[in-house]
Amino acid sequence: MESSLRQFKDLTDEDFEKQLDLNLHAITGLTRLVIGDMADRGWGRIVIVSSESWRIGLKFGLSNYAAAKAAALGFMRQLAHEVGRQGVTVNAVSLGTMNNFGYDEIAKNTTAVGRAGTPEDVGAAVAWLASNEASWYTGQTMALNGGSSTI
DSSP: OOOSOOOGGGOOHHHHHHHHIIIIIHHHHHHHHHHHHHHHHTOEEEEEEEEGGGTSOOSSSOHHHHHHHHHHHHHHHHHHHHHGGGTEEEEEEEEOSBGGGTOHHHHHHHSTTSSOBOHHHHHHHHHHHTSGGGTTOOSOEEEESTTOSOO
16 A cells, blocks of 8 residues: 655645645535534634644655645634634644554653643543634634644
8 A cells, every 4th residue: 555655756736636625625615514504693613623744844745734734724714704703713723643643652752741642632622612712712723732843
């Protein structure tokens, strides 16, 4: 099986389109399905799950993935301004090293908390972003990375 981690020079336009379909077009398509009703109701929450790969350059081949994630975050930021006065917030959580990829050893040395993130960590952040208490927090990318500045 061919690895999806390839350097930019080895990627095709199709490789970029696959990442854009998954990490940008899926988000915009799903958002389109709900944003009108949220704005009409005067309340709503859009939370995009992203990756710190857009923020931090890495030596292994993620340029197509990082580009798609960065595009989704640009969409999030603009949409927050379009619907904020209608009671809809739009935010993102940008995940660092997660334990579901087997990077626990790396996280011990690269995070302030000495461990990789868990689904529970992500769930707690998303639950807050979806809450009434987060009504003044919009257009933001929350770095959820255990205090890491590298992955």
